[in-house]
Amino acid sequence: xxxxxxxxxxxxxxxxxxxxxxxxxxxxxxxxxxxxxxxxxxxxxxxxxxxxxxxxxxxxxxxxxxxxxxxxxxxxxxxxxxxxxxxxxxxxxxxxxxxxxxxxxxxxxxxxxxxxxxxxxxxxxxxxxxxxxxxxxxxxxxxxxxxxxxxxxxxxxxxxxxxxxxxxxxxxxxxxxxxxxxxxxxxxxxxxxxxxxxxxxxxxxxxxxxxxxxxxxxxxxxxxxxxxxxxxxxxxxxxxxxxxxxxxxxxxxxxxxxxxxxxxxxxxxxxxxxxxxxxxxxxxxxxxxxxxxxxxxxxxxxxxxxxxxxxxxxxxxxxxxxxxxxxxxxxxxxxxxxxxxxxxxxxxxxxxxxxxxxxxxxxxxxxxxxxxxxxxxxxxxxxxxxxxxxxxxxxxxxxxxxxxxxxxxxxxxxxxxxxxxxxxxxxxxx
Amino acid sequence: xxxxxxxxxxxxxxxxxxxxxxxxxxxxxxxxxxxxxxxxxxxxxxxxxxxxxxxxxxxxxxxxxxxxxxxxxxxxxxxxxxxxxxxxxxxxxxxxxxxxxxxxxxxxxxxxxxxxxxxxxxxxxxxxxxxxxxxxxxxxxxxxxxxxxxxxxxxxxxxxxxxx
Numbered sequence: 001x002x003x004x005x006x007x008x009x010x011x012x013x014x015x016x017x018x019x020x021x022x023x024x025x026x027x028x029x030x031x032x033x034x035x036x037x038x039x040x041x042x043x044x045x046x047x048x049x050x051x052x053x054x055x056x057x058x059x060x061x062x063x064x065x066x067x068x069x070x071x072x073x074x075x076x077x078x079x080x081x082x083x084x085x086x087x088x089x090x091x092x093x094x095x096x097x098x099x100x101x102x103x104x105x106x107x108x109x110x111x112x113x114x115x116x117x118x119x120x121x122x123x124x125x126x127x128x129x130x131x132x133x134x135x136x137x138x139x140x141x142x143x144x145x146x147x148x149x150x151x152x153x154x155x156x157x158x159x160x161x162x163x164x165x166x167x168x169x170x171x172x173x174x175x176x177x178x179x180x181x182x183x184x185x186x187x188x189x190x191x192x193x194x195x196x197x198x199x200x201x202x203x204x205x206x207x208x209x210x211x212x213x214x215x216x217x218x219x220x221x222x223x224x225x226x227x228x229x230x231x232x233x234x235x236x237x238x239x240x241x242x243x244x245x246x247x248x249x250x251x252x253x254x255x256x257x258x259x260x261x262x263x264x265x266x267x268x269x270x271x272x273x274x275x276x277x278x279x280x281x282x283x284x285x286x287x288x289x290x291x292x293x294x295x296x297x298x299x300x301x302x303x304x305x306x307x308x309x310x311x312x313x314x315x316x317x318x319x320x321x322x323x324x325x326x327x328x329x330x331x332x333x334x335x336x337x338x339x340x341x342x343x344x345x346x347x348x349x350x351x352x353x354x355x356x357x358x359x360x361x362x363x364x365x366x367x368x369x370x371x372x373x374x375x376x377x378x379x380x381x382x383x384x385x386x387x388x389x390x391x392x393x394x395x396x397x398x399x400x401x402x403x404x405x406x407x408x409x410x411x412x413x414x415x416x417x418x419x420x421x422x423x424x425x426x427x428x429x430x
Numbered sequence: 431x432x433x434x435x436x437x438x439x440x441x442x443x444x445x446x447x448x449x450x451x452x453x454x455x456x457x458x459x460x461x462x463x464x465x466x467x468x469x470x471x472x473x474x475x476x477x478x479x480x481x482x483x484x485x486x487x488x489x490x491x492x493x494x495x496x497x498x499x500x501x502x503x504x505x506x507x508x509x510x511x512x513x514x515x516x517x518x519x520x521x522x523x524x525x526x527x528x529x530x531x532x533x534x535x536x537x538x539x540x541x542x543x544x545x546x547x548x549x550x551x552x553x554x555x556x557x558x559x560x561x562x563x564x565x566x567x568x569x570x571x572x573x574x575x576x577x578x579x580x581x582x583x584x585x586x587x588x589x590x591x592x593x594x
Contacts, residue, residue: 017516018514334498
């Protein structure tokens with residue numbers, strides 16, 4: 001137990017020195033294993049973890065990252081926004097609600113929150129400005145809506161959680177669908193409630209007639225086809241997740257190509273960007289795996305289980321406690337590293353208590369969503385504030401607060417009723 | 431340096447693009463034509479190796495690794511500059527160690543004459559190449575550390591003392 005605590009302390013000290021989190025984890029892991037076992041054991045474990053990232057199963061990560069980056073360049077976000085707008089844009093706060101619906105739609109073909117928020121701010125912000133929306137409310141809506149990207153499948157975070165804990169990626173994706181829909185409805189409800197209290201926040205847009213609506217729907221066929229092929233193929237038993245990701249990336253490539261958005265230069269840019277993103281993610285994965293090996297040599301996971309059994313804590317209380325720890329840690333730490341760092345400790349506990357690992361995975365994704373829009377470190381907020389220089393960060397924080405409340409409510413709902421999450425994977429027999 | 435970055439970028443991009451085409455062709459081949467590509471799994475793994483390890487120096491050079499920067503607003507700028515030097519030296523040494531480990535593994539693989547299961551591609555050279563890319567990554571961290579150090583010396587009055 002004490003070794004693990006020393007390990008964590010050393011890691012936080014390195015992090016405070018601005019050593020990247022991935023390298024801090026790797027260094028502490030190697031030294032820890034060397035001290036507890038032997039130097040050759042530490043070296044061999046490190047070398048194995050480094051080489052293990054070049055595996056077939058893990059190729060699902062770069063392929064989904066690439067798919068997301070390609071569909072972002074294909075510019076499908078504009079059509080999604082227009083389709084949502086044509087149905088609900090004429091209502092009070094309708095543009096904000098359209099933004100949320102479009103974010104959810106984009107999340108269905110893109111597995112990244114940051115990409116979703118960034119692409120939507122380019123499309124939705126000019127429209128909301130045109131109709132005189134409150135800037136803080138508009139930016140907050142986009143920041144919150146963007147987080148739907150990782151809950152609605154495909155989702156890069158779910159893939160990484162699935163690999164780390166050896167859970168079915170297909171089941172995780174299916175488990176994200178209903179909570180994703182609930183998240184979207186909660187966000188729409190939040191937007192509705194905000195404008196009900198203060199109508200000046202979001203004036204109504206123009207009404208679209210049915211001919212216009214059908215035309216707008218007609219324009220999003222690309223998104224629907226891509227989603228159907230990738231997800232349908234996976235659940236129809238046609239593809240494995242890796243194959244689905246490859247087909248999805250190819251689909252994104254073809255769309256971008258057919259829409260004339262892909263010059264050779266742009267393609268090279270997208271590919272390099274995706275490769276760098278992959279290398280960055282996998283560096284964290286290598287560091288976290290080495291660190292996890294070290295933690296598994298310590299008695300921390302068993303001590304924690306013994307502690308929980310000794311005091312006869314109700315499993316639900318444990319989950320609530322873990323979620324609370326995550327939400328607090330998540331305000332200060334980058335979410336992916338936080339999860340990879342703590343999964344080796346918490347995951348065995350969850351399994352030990354007989355809780356469902358798929359359900360826990362979805363809770364973790366919801367917590368990551370909260371972390372992405374909660375102060376002081378929220379990636380989505382930073383991305384949007386860099387794209388909208390005239391909206392001060394503090395005002396985005398203010399705008400996102402009601403949505404953060406909706407997130408916490410949703411998390412409580414999902415903790416209280418695991419069947420909401422687990423219904424679809426069970427129905428699909430995953 | 432720019433040409434070097436472009437070269438690495440193109441290499442990583444080519445590996446990733448091949449991986450996409452390969453996975454897609456394999457799926458279509460298997461589901462539609464009932465014929466899979468021989469060794470598609472091991473070829474994908476080689477593409478993965480290329481994508482990750484060729485892109486790694488670029489990530490380090492661009493400083494894209496996730497860091498904990500919550501302390502930045504309260505730390506004085508001069509201290510932060512030194513943090514950049516120290517942390518990059520640390521990373522450089524650590525990655526150098528990784529390169530050495532992987533190089534050692536490659537040598538053993540060479541001796542055993544390991545090949546991939548289906549296509550009989552010798553894996554030694556690829557693992558050695560990964561070790562080389564880790565070495566390049568370590569050099570990149572050293573370069574970033576050196577540049578930060580030079581900026582520090584330029585920004586610090588009485589630079590001679592800090593140089594010793």
